[in-house]
Amino acid sequence: MQSNLITVQLASWPKIVCLTKHQNSISFFVKLPNRKQGKPYYYMKALATGQTGKDIYDLYRKGDYIIVEVYMTSIQSKSISELLVIREYPIF
Numbered sequence: 001m002q003s004n005l006i007t008v009q010l011a012s013w014p015k016i017v018c019l020t021k022h023q024n025s026i027s028f029f030v031k032l033p034n035r036k037q038g039k040p041y042y043y044m045k046a047l048a049t050g051q052t053g054k055d056i057y058d059l060y061r062k063g064d065y066i067i068v069e070v071y072m073t074s075i076q077s078k079s080i081s082e083l084l085v086i087r088e089y090p091i092f
Contacts, residue, residue: 003086004072008032009065011043014057019049026053030083046070048085056088065091 008030017025026048031041046068048056060066067089074081 002071003069005067005069005089006032007065007067007091008046008083009041010060010062013062014053014060016057017047023049024053025049026057028056044081044083046083046085048088052085052087056085059090060088067091 010028011031012029014026014028017027019025028046030044030046032044034040034042056066068083068085069087069089070083070085072081073084
């Protein structure tokens with residue numbers, strides 16, 4: 001699987017999703033800038049776990065821009081794409 005570095009804007013507040021008894025995940029929606037005519041942004045769902053998820057939940061709010069290292073996944077039956085966040089890099 002190939003990882004990508006992309007700039008995203010948080011479109012929703014990060015929410016905690018319980019995966020197991022001892023592990024939580026963070027779920028949120030992001031906006032990706034679109035260079036094509038028509039829509040200015042793509043909206044995608046993003047998931048983060050571990051320390052990266054905790055950092056995103058604690059440090060960032062709706063509307064913040066960050067650079068994230070992600071894996072892009074897609075669910076063929078529902079034609080949905082999701083971003084699995086590996087690491088985040090702040091923009092100062």
